[in-house]
Amino acid sequence: MAGEESKEPLSDSSDECSDQEPTWIYYRDRPEWNDVVPVELNEGPFPVVSIAYSERFKDIFNYFRAIVLKNEISERAFELTSDALELNPANYTVWQYRRTVLKGLEKNIQKELSFVRRIIEDHPKNYQVWHHRRVLVEWSGDPSSELRLTEIVLAQDAKNYHAWQHRQWVLDTFKLFDHELEFVERLLEDDIRNNSAWNQRYFVVKQTSGFSEDIISRELTFSVNSIKKVCNNESAWNYLRGVLAHYTTGLNGHPVVEELCQFLDENNSESPYYFAFLVDRMEELMQSDASKRQVLLPKADGILQVLATKMDPIRREYWLFLSRYLNSQFAN
Amino acid sequence: MDDCKEFTKEKHAKYFLRCLNALPSSLVSLDSIRLSISFFAISGLDVLGRLDLLDKHREEYINWIYLFQILPNQDDESLERCGFRGSLAATLSLESHSPSHVGRSVNIGTVSSHPLDTSHITMTYAAINTLLILGDDLGRLQRKGILAGVKALQLENGSFAATLEGSESDVRFVYCACSICYILQDWSAINIETTTNYIINSISYDGAIGQDKNQEGHAGLTFCGIAALSLMGTLDSALNLKQKAKLVRWLVSRQQSGFQGRPNKLPVDTCYSFWVPATLKILGAHQFIDRKRNRQFVLDTQCNVVGGLSKWIDHSSDPLHSYLGLAGLSVCEDTDLVEMIHPALNVTMRAFNHWKKLTSEFI
Numbered sequence: 001m002a003g004e005e006s007k008e009p010l011s012d013s014s015d016e017c018s019d020q021e022p023t024w025i026y027y028r029d030r031p032e033w034n035d036v037v038p039v040e041l042n043e044g045p046f047p048v049v050s051i052a053y054s055e056r057f058k059d060i061f062n063y064f065r066a067i068v069l070k071n072e073i074s075e076r077a078f079e080l081t082s083d084a085l086e087l088n089p090a091n092y093t094v095w096q097y098r099r100t101v102l103k104g105l106e107k108n109i110q111k112e113l114s115f116v117r118r119i120i121e122d123h124p125k126n127y128q129v130w131h132h133r134r135v136l137v138e139w140s141g142d143p144s145s146e147l148r149l150t151e152i153v154l155a156q157d158a159k160n161y162h163a164w165q166h167r168q169w170v171l172d173t174f175k176l177f178d179h180e181l182e183f184v185e186r187l188l189e190d191d192i193r194n195n196s197a198w199n200q201r202y203f204v205v206k207q208t209s210g211f212s213e214d215i216i217s218r219e220l221t222f223s224v225n226s227i228k229k230v231c232n233n234e235s236a237w238n239y240l241r242g243v244l245a246h247y248t249t250g251l252n253g254h255p256v257v258e259e260l261c262q263f264l265d266e267n268n269s270e271s272p273y274y275f276a277f278l279v280d281r282m283e284e285l286m287q288s289d290a291s292k293r294q295v296l297l298p299k300a301d302g303i304l305q306v307l308a309t310k311m312d313p314i315r316r317e318y319w320l321f322l323s324r325y326l327n328s329q330f331a332n
Numbered sequence: 333m334d335d336c337k338e339f340t341k342e343k344h345a346k347y348f349l350r351c352l353n354a355l356p357s358s359l360v361s362l363d364s365i366r367l368s369i370s371f372f373a374i375s376g377l378d379v380l381g382r383l384d385l386l387d388k389h390r391e392e393y394i395n396w397i398y399l400f401q402i403l404p405n406q407d408d409e410s411l412e413r414c415g416f417r418g419s420l421a422a423t424l425s426l427e428s429h430s431p432s433h434v435g436r437s438v439n440i441g442t443v444s445s446h447p448l449d450t451s452h453i454t455m456t457y458a459a460i461n462t463l464l465i466l467g468d469d470l471g472r473l474q475r476k477g478i479l480a481g482v483k484a485l486q487l488e489n490g491s492f493a494a495t496l497e498g499s500e501s502d503v504r505f506v507y508c509a510c511s512i513c514y515i516l517q518d519w520s521a522i523n524i525e526t527t528t529n530y531i532i533n534s535i536s537y538d539g540a541i542g543q544d545k546n547q548e549g550h551a552g553l554t555f556c557g558i559a560a561l562s563l564m565g566t567l568d569s570a571l572n573l574k575q576k577a578k579l580v581r582w583l584v585s586r587q588q589s590g591f592q593g594r595p596n597k598l599p600v601d602t603c604y605s606f607w608v609p610a611t612l613k614i615l616g617a618h619q620f621i622d623r624k625r626n627r628q629f630v631l632d633t634q635c636n637v638v639g640g641l642s643k644w645i646d647h648s649s650d651p652l653h654s655y656l657g658l659a660g661l662s663v664c665e666d667t668d669l670v671e672m673i674h675p676a677l678n679v680t681m682r683a684f685n686h687w688k689k690l691t692s693e694f695i
Contacts, residue, residue: 043399043420044439046392049366049373052357061421068448090361091421093448096498126361131500159597161548168546193596199548202537206546234585234595242537276581318584318620 024056027063032076038062039069057087068097073104082115089119095128099135109140117149124153130162134169146170151183158187159196168203180204192226195235202242211246219243220256227274228263237273251281272312275303279322286330293330300326336624337631339669343639344654345382348373350638351651352386352393359650364452365418367400371458371465372655378465378680379658381671386466394468397459401441402451404477412484412496413444414477415451416459440472450496451481457508460515465683469690475516482509483521490523490530491544502543503534507556511677514563517691528566531557538595539578551586551593554579555607559676562614580617583608587622590629601643602633602653605660606678613663613675623664630657 027033040062043050053061060083067077081098084091102112113136119129137143150167153160171177181204187197201219209215223240227233240257247254261281264274282300286293301323308319351373355362362369374393377383386393400417404410444450456478463470485492485505492505499505506527513519534541534557540549541557558579561567571579586592591604605626612618633641633653640649641657662673662680674684 041420043396046389046396047354048352048393048396049362049369050354051360051363051366052354053360054357057360069446071446088360088363091364092452092495092498093364096448096495099498127500131498134500135498159594161543161550165543165547172546195595195597196548199536199538199542203546238538238582238595245537314587314589314622314625315584315620316622318581321620 026056026059027080028059033063036063036066036070039065060084060087064094064097068093073101075105077101078105078107085119089123089126090128092128095132099132109136109142112136113140113145117145120149120153124157124160125162127162130166134166137170143170143174143176147176154187158191158194161196164196164200168200171204172207177204177208188226192230193233193235195238198235198239202239211243216243216247216254217256220254224256224260227260231264231269231274232271234273237277241277250284251277252284270311272307272315275307275311279303279326283326286326297326297330336628337634339631340634340636340639341380341382341669344634344641344658345377345380345385345639347635347639347649347654348376348380348651349385351640355651363419363421365455366421367397367416367418367455367462368458369651370397371462372651374462374465375679375683376651376655376658378683379655379662379670379673383465390466394463394466395439397463397466398439398441398472400455400459401439401472401474402449402477402481403441403443403474405443408476410444411477411480413447413450413481414474415453415456415481416441417449418452418455438472441474448497451478453482453485453492453494453505453508453512456481457511460512461677461679461683464515464687464690465679467686473516475518478512479516479518479521482512485509486522486527488526489533490526490528492527503531503541503553503556503560504543506531507560510560510563514677515687519564524564524566528561528564528570531561532570535575539575539582548594549582551583551591551604551607551611554583555611558611558614559678562676567614576615580612580615580620583612583615584617584620587626589625590633591626599644600629602630602641602660603643603656605630606656606663609660609663610673610675610678618663621664623666626664627661627666630661633657 028038038059040058060080064080064084067080078098078101081094081101084094085098088094113133116129116133116136119126120133123129137146147167147170150163150170153163171180181201184197184201184204187194191197205211205215205219211219220240220243223236223243226236227240230236244251244254244257251257261278279300282296286296304319304323304326308316308323312319351369355369370393374386377385400419402414402417404414460470460473484496485494486509487493487501491501491503492509493499493501494505509522510527513522531541533545534543534547536542536547536549538549540551541554542548542550543553558567561570585595586604586608588598588600590600590602591608592598592600593604593607609618609621609626612621630641632645633643633647635642635649638649640651640654642649643653658670659673659678662670663675665672672681673679674681677684
């Protein structure tokens with residue numbers, strides 16, 4: 001049987017649990033479970049990637065399999081899923097069956113939200129718990145705890161992808177955008193380099209006002225102010241470009257951007273993102289106006305050489321490639 | 333390259349063999365997906381050029397994988413459940429567990445016993461790849477069932493879920509679906525147009541691909557999207573030159589020593605040494621990688637005592653990061669250390685050539 005060859009030194013924390021919980025009784029020893037025949041795992045005589053399950057784990061999952069095969073919808077089945085999930089919250093079959101039982105018993109959703117919240121706090125990067133949470137909110141139609149939950153998780157890890165994903169779904173489904181820009185700004189005050197927060201900002205603007213001319217100016221100003229404080233921040237530059245993509249004249253011409261470039265130039269700012277931006281601006285100008293090529297090409301080339309040799313040598317091959325590319329496009 | 337740490341190939345081979353044998357109980361969360369762990373270990377041995385270490389038990393490994401296949405019922409009922417389970421922990425069939433069944437020397441799988449006894453798309457993907465790597469002729473694959481299973485998982489917006497019920501849907505499973513269809517050379521089960529559009533709609537304002545629409549651009553998810561487009565043959569129609577150029581710059585910017593998964597996310601993590609270079613390779617832009625710096629980092633993540641690679645330096649090793657770190661070296665063409673890999677399929681070129689030979693025999 002799988003795991004039979006495992007040695008006890010691989011014993012796990014759930015064995016320690018049973019040491020600390022003298023009241024734990026194996027399902028196989030519970031008289032009220034006498035009617036159930038446990039289903040043991042058997043992957044044959046050649047076990048592969050076998051896991052050293054604890055006795056408790058084997059017992060619980062043997063009974064879980066049996067209960068599902070019986071399609072038993074009952075309180076004891078529900079509690080069994082709780083036991084199973086405590087040991088392996090990544091078992092998606094257990095979560096799915098739990099949902100079946102929840103529905104069948106018409107159990108209280110608020111209590112279940114508390115249950116899954118505790119597991120999220122312990123396993124914030126587990127796909128199954130976040131999916132379960134989403135399904136519960138879909139059932140209840142009640143998003144009132146979700147912003148707070150994701151805020152708490154993000155307070156532990158401001159870039160937790162699952163938390164951001166859940167939060168976006170809640171905001172969009174229930175139209176709760178009212179205070180989200182403030183939330184994003186608080187996070188950016190904590191960490192101006194939080195790429196997830198910048199992404200969230202774009203999402204909020206996109207889903208609410210959209211990128212009208214006024215909003216474009218506002219958002220450019222926001223990112224420009226950020227860049228003036230911390231120039232070497234890829235997230236802010238990506239955001240700036242993302243917003244500018246909605247502006248019809250490209251990287252050149254918007255007054256907010258022109259002012260930024262002037263400011264950075266006067267301050268002798270140095271950052272690979274700024275310099276790459278300058279090169280891209282020059283490329284656009286050379287593309288639209290051939291008369292500018294003679295002046296701009298050597299300038300762009302000069303910047304690319306600085307990037308390749310001094311400022312960003314890990315990307316040397318890339319900057320040199322750009323230089324060759326621009327020369328092939330714009331040299332006489 | 334002599335200021336790099338020594339490459340302890342034999343230790344890593346032993347590490348993968350140990351994973352194939354048993355995992356510590358601390359990894360019990362992998363219980364439902366053990367088949368995918370076997371992929372990391374077996375493909376890992378292949379990338380190390382040490383698949384010979386499995387020769388003695390090759391047929392047994394193949395047989396073990398087929399154990400997880402879900403067969404169509406009589407009258408082809410419940411075809412949509414077909415594909416592969418991740419382990420028998422995820423299956424409920426009494427028949428699967430009976431000694432008379434599992435003692436067989438030629439497994440073909442079992443019929444689904446219950447609506448929750450269904451395939452998981454990532455496991456179907458892993459099973460097919462691993463069988464190929466082991467040199468199987470795929471003769472026991474239930475192609476009709478597998479494709480019906482994949483088809484049933486596609487959503488209207490083009491995305492894919494992992495299981496018939498109870499699963500999220502996103503670009504990771506899109507990649508699995510495309511890989512399966514590519515290997516089986518059968519695109520009838522999926523809607524290429526909606527799948528392509530779904531990926532395009534997941535492109536972030538920064539040029540990279542997120543897990544789903546509006547989500548943050550992420551290197552692993554970008555690989556899934558770009559590799560899927562490449563396998564479907566819609567990469568060039570989906571992304572214009574400007575979009576490709578923007579994405580190349582985003583990818584190239586991920587390198588710090590090794591690679592990060594998102595802008596400003598540190599420390600760098602070994603698995604991105606595969607996701608980023610593989611995507612660049614598919615886009616024809618891998619020459620922009622600083623191979624030496626990546627190699628230095630990846631070799632620094634080697635675990636001295638148990639072998640394998642870890643996600644960060646001085647951290648414990650795990651099967652996923654061990655495999656992807658090595659696959660990353662392969663994509664970066666460190667062929668003095670590892671074998672060459674197919675960047676979109678994520679199997680060695682040797683396994684890919686075996687597939688080509690098999691496929692030419694089908695036609």
